[in-house]
Amino acid sequence: MLIITIKQGKEKTLLAKQPWIYLSAVARVDGRFEERIKPGTTAMVRSSSGQFLARAAWSPLSQIRARVWTFDEKEAVDHAMIKRRVQAAVQKTDINKLKAASPDQPQRLINAEEDGLPGLLVDYYPTKPGYLVCQFQAAGVDAWKVTIVKTLIAATECQNVYEHADALVRKGEGLPANSGALAGDEPPDHLSFD
Known part of the structure; x- marks a missing residue:
């Protein structure tokens, strides 16, 4: 260890x-x-x-x-913990209200340390059919990317998950800056992630 x-x-x-x-x-x-x-x-x-x-x-x-x-010595950092934290962050938000929001206005689902997932930002874009846009800005959440994406899909029923990589932030973490679809389809060109 x-x-x-x-x-x-x-x-x-x-x-x-x-x-x-x-x-x-x-x-x-x-x-x-x-x-x-x-x-x-x-x-x-x-x-x-x-x-x-x-x-x-x-x-x-x-x-x-x-x-x-x-900060809890008894809490293991494992798949179950990551899933619990993603699910808890999603449950804070009424997904049905999000889906009814303005199509081009992103809604924050996961806000990094605030949700116990340091370096992870996830926004929901309610355009039809809906897109989850993730920023894995730290090495820890990047290492759990597969678990996070699978849990997001299950918790939101949104099948389209896109990674938007901030090149400067990821370079500072020693991570490659690759943006692209992690599940489902790429979002339409008119959506802006800056």
């Missing part, structure tokens, strides 16, 4: 439930070489005295070295 040790005194932000761990706060990273270089690997975060602080998604090339999944 990858273990991130935070510099003494830098754990205060994590104890205050701030979800980002910057490069400047990291004392060391222990684990197998393959884990240390793989974006999106789940890491245990601990203080300099060894106290558990969080579980986070590792991003070895970003200035934000890790984004917290959970």
Whole structure:
């Protein structure tokens, strides 16, 4: 398992439930070489005295070295957790009202850290037949892309899922910037994602 040790005194932000761990706060990273270089690997975060602080998604090339999944030591970061969080975010919104909204006005379904999915933005475009537009802006959610897309389709019954990649953001995370359909059809040209 990858273990991130935070510099003494830098754990205060994590104890205050701030979800980002910057490069400047990291004392060391222990684990197998393959884990240390793989974006999106789940890491245990601990203080300099060894106290558990969080579980986070590792991003070895970003200035934000890790984004917290959970501050609960007993909560596993697995398929079930990702599905629960996607479903909870979707359930906050009345999908039927979204489908009745103006066709060209996107409605935010998932708003990153606010929904416990750091770096993930999902907008619903109610044009017929409807499109989900996802931005995977961090290595952690990118590593769970398949689970996220399948859960979104099941929770919304929207069959068209498109990835809009912000090249600058993804480059900062060490991720390729490929936009395109992840499921179903590409959205019509008149929809703007900027």
